[in-house]
Amino acid sequence: MAFTFLKRTRYFHTISPAGIALQSRIDKRSYAARSSVLERVVSAFRAVTGDDGVSLGATVREQHGKDESVHSCRPPDVVVWPQSVEEVSALAKICHHHRLPIIPFGTGTGLEGGVGAMKGGVCFSLRKMDHVLDLHQEDFDVTVEPGVTRKALNSYLRDTGLWFPVDPGADASLCGMAATSASGTNAVRYGTMRENVLNLEVVLADGTIFHTAGRGRRPRKTSAGYNLTNLFVGSEGTLGILTKATLRLYGIPEAVVSAVCSFPTIQAAVDSTVQILQAGIPIARIEFLDDVMIDACNRYNALSYPVAPTLFLEFHGSERSLEEQVTITEDITRENGGSDFSWARDVETRERLWKARHDAWYAALALRPGCKAYATDVCVPISRLPQILVETKEDLTKNCLTGPIAGHVGDGNFHCLMVLDPNDPHEEQRVHQFTDRLARRALALDGTCTGEHGVGLGKRLLLREEVGPLAMEVMQGLKATLDPKNLMNPGKVL
Amino acid sequence: MAFTFLKRTRYFHTISPAGIALQSRIDKRSYAARSSVLERVVSAFRAVTGDDGVSLGATVREQHGKDESVHSCRPPDVVVWPQSVEEVSALAKICHHHRLPIIPFGTGTGLEGGVGAMKGGVCFSLRKMDHVLDLHQEDFDVTVEPGVTRKALNSYLRDTGLWFPVDPGADASLCGMAATSASGTNAVRYGTMRENVLNLEVVLADGTIFHTAGRGRRPRKTSAGYNLTNLFVGSEGTLGILTKATLRLYGIPEAVVSAVCSFPTIQAAVDSTVQILQAGIPIARIEFLDDVMIDACNRYNALSYPVAPTLFLEFHGSERSLEEQVTITEDITRENGGSDFSWARDVETRERLWKARHDAWYAALALRPGCKAYATDVCVPISRLPQILVETKEDLTKNCLTGPIAGHVGDGNFHCLMVLDPNDPHEEQRVHQFTDRLARRALALDGTCTGEHGVGLGKRLLLREEVGPLAMEVMQGLKATLDPKNLMNPGKVL
Numbered sequence: 001m002a003f004t005f006l007k008r009t010r011y012f013h014t015i016s017p018a019g020i021a022l023q024s025r026i027d028k029r030s031y032a033a034r035s036s037v038l039e040r041v042v043s044a045f046r047a048v049t050g051d052d053g054v055s056l057g058a059t060v061r062e063q064h065g066k067d068e069s070v071h072s073c074r075p076p077d078v079v080v081w082p083q084s085v086e087e088v089s090a091l092a093k094i095c096h097h098h099r100l101p102i103i104p105f106g107t108g109t110g111l112e113g114g115v116g117a118m119k120g121g122v123c124f125s126l127r128k129m130d131h132v133l134d135l136h137q138e139d140f141d142v143t144v145e146p147g148v149t150r151k152a153l154n155s156y157l158r159d160t161g162l163w164f165p166v167d168p169g170a171d172a173s174l175c176g177m178a179a180t181s182a183s184g185t186n187a188v189r190y191g192t193m194r195e196n197v198l199n200l201e202v203v204l205a206d207g208t209i210f211h212t213a214g215r216g217r218r219p220r221k222t223s224a225g226y227n228l229t230n231l232f233v234g235s236e237g238t239l240g241i242l243t244k245a246t247l248r249l250y251g252i253p254e255a256v257v258s259a260v261c262s263f264p265t266i267q268a269a270v271d272s273t274v275q276i277l278q279a280g281i282p283i284a285r286i287e288f289l290d291d292v293m294i295d296a297c298n299r300y301n302a303l304s305y306p307v308a309p310t311l312f313l314e315f316h317g318s319e320r321s322l323e324e325q326v327t328i329t330e331d332i333t334r335e336n337g338g339s340d341f342s343w344a345r346d347v348e349t350r351e352r353l354w355k356a357r358h359d360a361w362y363a364a365l366a367l368r369p370g371c372k373a374y375a376t377d378v379c380v381p382i383s384r385l386p387q388i389l390v391e392t393k394e395d396l397t398k399n400c401l402t403g404p405i406a407g408h409v410g411d412g413n414f415h416c417l418m419v420l421d422p423n424d425p426h427e428e429q430r431v432h433q434f435t436d437r438l439a440r441r442a443l444a445l446d447g448t449c450t451g452e453h454g455v456g457l458g459k460r461l462l463l464r465e466e467v468g469p470l471a472m473e474v475m476q477g478l479k480a481t482l483d484p485k486n487l488m489n490p491g492k493v494l
Numbered sequence: 495m496a497f498t499f500l501k502r503t504r505y506f507h508t509i510s511p512a513g514i515a516l517q518s519r520i521d522k523r524s525y526a527a528r529s530s531v532l533e534r535v536v537s538a539f540r541a542v543t544g545d546d547g548v549s550l551g552a553t554v555r556e557q558h559g560k561d562e563s564v565h566s567c568r569p570p571d572v573v574v575w576p577q578s579v580e581e582v583s584a585l586a587k588i589c590h591h592h593r594l595p596i597i598p599f600g601t602g603t604g605l606e607g608g609v610g611a612m613k614g615g616v617c618f619s620l621r622k623m624d625h626v627l628d629l630h631q632e633d634f635d636v637t638v639e640p641g642v643t644r645k646a647l648n649s650y651l652r653d654t655g656l657w658f659p660v661d662p663g664a665d666a667s668l669c670g671m672a673a674t675s676a677s678g679t680n681a682v683r684y685g686t687m688r689e690n691v692l693n694l695e696v697v698l699a700d701g702t703i704f705h706t707a708g709r710g711r712r713p714r715k716t717s718a719g720y721n722l723t724n725l726f727v728g729s730e731g732t733l734g735i736l737t738k739a740t741l742r743l744y745g746i747p748e749a750v751v752s753a754v755c756s757f758p759t760i761q762a763a764v765d766s767t768v769q770i771l772q773a774g775i776p777i778a779r780i781e782f783l784d785d786v787m788i789d790a791c792n793r794y795n796a797l798s799y800p801v802a803p804t805l806f807l808e809f810h811g812s813e814r815s816l817e818e819q820v821t822i823t824e825d826i827t828r829e830n831g832g833s834d835f836s837w838a839r840d841v842e843t844r845e846r847l848w849k850a851r852h853d854a855w856y857a858a859l860a861l862r863p864g865c866k867a868y869a870t871d872v873c874v875p876i877s878r879l880p881q882i883l884v885e886t887k888e889d890l891t892k893n894c895l896t897g898p899i900a901g902h903v904g905d906g907n908f909h910c911l912m913v914l915d916p917n918d919p920h921e922e923q924r925v926h927q928f929t930d931r932l933a934r935r936a937l938a939l940d941g942t943c944t945g946e947h948g949v950g951l952g953k954r955l956l957l958r959e960e961v962g963p964l965a966m967e968v969m970q971g972l973k974a975t976l977d978p979k980n981l982m983n984p985g986k987v988l
């Protein structure tokens with residue numbers, strides 16, 4: 001009894017006032033009645049996960065109410081840590097019965113506010129479900145639980161000769177990456193999560209467990225029924241909780257060569273990119289950094305790259321094929337006025353060479369100590385890149401904003417790493433207006449408001465502009481079908 | 495007036511008795527009342543498309559009630575030929591108002607009975623919408639109307655240095671290929687329709703027109719909202735009519751080399767395939783033909799390939815990279831007991847070499863003159879291929895069935911080209927039972943009942959076994975949301 005009392009005490013302490021305040025948005029009953037509901041819910045959660053699997057602590061809730069974006073923290077009322085799909089399903093059923101929002105949580109490395117508990121509710125942290133299951137080396141596939149991160153999988157695969165190449169930078173969970181349709185530097189060669197997820201285990205808001213391509217199925221291709229896998233890839237937790245992902249793997253390339261090359265103009269860098277792709281070079285990475293970004297990287301890492309539009313390139317293949325890839329690429333860049341290649345073969349030199357690109361985020365932050373950073377994310381057809389990059393740089397200058405540019409230029413995808421003073425609401429407002437203008441510029445050039453970060457909280461209006469009201473209605477219809485009570489990550493995407 | 499009378503006469507003549515019989519399934523009213531409805535509908539159609547755009551002719555209807563499968567002809571009541579998306583929408587609205595089924599029709603080259611008018615209704619032939627629109631060479635994309643076929647697009651692209659590589663064999667319409675999630679020989683390198691459609695214009699059953707990724711959008715990647723594009727790819731006309739597709743294009747490879755190699759066992763051929771993929775060879779095609787298929791090809795084309803499990807290979811790349819690809823591949827096949835390569839560089843020799851593979855269908859048919867053929871279609875993880883191929887060949891022998899095997903072995907996808915006597919119902923029954931056993935064998939090995947032909951009519955029960963009742967419920971929910979009156983190609987997929 002004493003134990004129960006303690007739990008109750010902790011409970012009332014920790015959910016008040018934030019928890020109760022949030023909860024009140026979905027529950028208009030009296031304080032006592034609401035408290036009683038929450039108490040019953042938490043007891044039910046504990047019966048599923050054990051005491052360790054539930055937390056009402058303010059700090060824990062705060063940690064789970066925010067990702068790496070500038071969106072403010074919206075803590076959930078409760079955080080739960082299920083350890084199996086059956087526990088996820090049982091917890092979802094409790095939420096469903098009480099109409100409590102469910103917010104899936106991977107590593108919190110998202111960039112569009114996808115984990116904020118906009119209507120309170122229950123954060124499902126999937127961190128404890130972290131097993132790599134069913135590796136099939138000969139078939140180049142593996143199944144992972146939702147707590148397995150990209151780096152953890154690649155560590156696991158180290159001695160197999162295989163790897164999973166999708167690399168958004170952060171060490172995100174693979175199911176989280178599926179949820180946001182993540183991609184990153186290697187997408188130009190290996191595709192995004194859309195192309196690399198073969199099957200998903202999903203728990204719907206009502207606790208139903210199903211497999212998008214059927215339990216245990218992992219053919220390389222299929223025409224069997226609607227493509228449910230790719231409906232859930234990119235659904236940002238708004239349709240269901242991803243509890244397993246079956247992924248494509250690739251052979252680790254025999255050799256890797258990296259190169260850096262600077263250009264007189266943005267146009268010359270983009271022209272080179274188009275010509276490299278046209279020549280059929282199976283380039284693994286082709287990253288663009290603008291002059292401001294290179295300057296920041298030079299300062300941060302004490303490097304001395306020319307302060308000019310720059311391409312960072314990486315080639316994967318056999319020793320012999322790399323030689324040819326590099327030669328043709330160098331010819332192309334030289335014809336476009338590019339500098340001689342700085343290039344690197346061994347791991348150490350390659351890492352030094354790419355350090356500028358890898359540290360871009362921190363280099364940007366170091367431009368203005370004490371500031372925070374926010375990465376925009378648009379994607380346009382490659383031919384439109386010079387126009388949008390030039391206009392965007394003019395916009396930044398005109399509005400006195402700090403936003404060095406880095407991009408996965410082979411896909412037409414780029415980011416402005418906005419550095420802003422967290423204590424200056426005017427600057428925040430100007431950044432917000434700038435990012436909206438940037439997104440609309442991308443839309444005007446046949447592009448998208450998000451190439452890889454997702455819609456989350458911040459781009460819901462832009463999504464409507466992008467796809468139009470009728471496609472929005474279709475999306476809303478799908479959402480209503482799969483989550484009629486609007487419990488799955490409410491307030492996101494749509 | 496005479497003209498109207500003539501039209502009426504033709505109308506009553508041609509829809510009776512088949513048309514009326516079919517129509518009666520969805521309309522229980524009296525003959526006179528039904529005729530009157532049909533008459534009004536046809537007048538409304540003519541007002542949209544002109545007289546040329548509507549046909550009630552028995553022959554025309556029969557031509558549109560059947561694909562290349564063994565499923566019997568189920569002619570629609572009417573065939574319409576819209577010439578623009580606005581006409582498609584206007585015709586759909588009429589159908590919607592009168593609750594008439596809508597069956598989209600491309601080239602009729604499907605293999606699972608997808609175009610049969612199971613409940614009568616209106617066939618939308620999209621043949622007259624055959625323009626290639628908006629080619630963007632620098633961005634490697636193009637938009638096509640639904641009547642544009644694969645070969646027509648590649649002819650159009652001839653002088654651009656670009657091509658569209660997805661090749662299911664038949665000269666299918668590209669939107670039809672999108673509708674069935676088609677793939678074929680090049681998928682191992684270039685992916686299937688799932689990976690190569692960037693955007694679709696869709697008309698829903700109620701006439702709503704929308705674009706799955708937003709009007710005119712064509713970024714290489716996007717995370718903006720639910721992936722509606724890939725919900726419609728593979729939907730087999732059951733969710734909406736595809737009226738435009740934006741497709742990825744690829745640079746035509748500098749050089750192409752083909753090779754043929756025979757093996758002592760199926761296992762040796764499959765092991766070679768796995769090792770070629772593991773070695774990172776970017777093989778463009780890797781096709782398996784079993785001994786029976788090779789024997790048939792030898793007879794049909796007066797060739798003299800060893801009657802043994804055989805791989806047909808194709809390499810795309812630069813001259814120099816091809817040399818390396820071929821050398822490594824030859825090493826791998828030799829280590830697995832493969833014969834020396836027969837290989838070919840110039841177009842003519844290559845075509846001669848591949849003729850055996852290209853004519854496989856006709857070679858199979860020639861095994862039993864006067865018979866018809868039916869291609870099964872399953873896909874399993876590659877490591878499971880030897881087991882399923884051996885078991886399937888034993889099954890064929892035991893049941894005295896003719897079914898030479900050809901497969902896209904790099905994807906784990908293969909077909910038995912069943913040759914059967916159209917006048918022998920017992921044999922037809924045995925073939926049916928065999929194909930069910932084959933599909934269940936694929937399911938037992940983590941595979942799918944269809945790798946590229948789709949579910950259509952024949953595999954609906956198998957789909958349920960493959961994905962399970964809960965995923966089926968999700969699919970049915972999506973269907974009900976987008977097509978609540980069940981007018982879009984009813985009786986297919988679900």
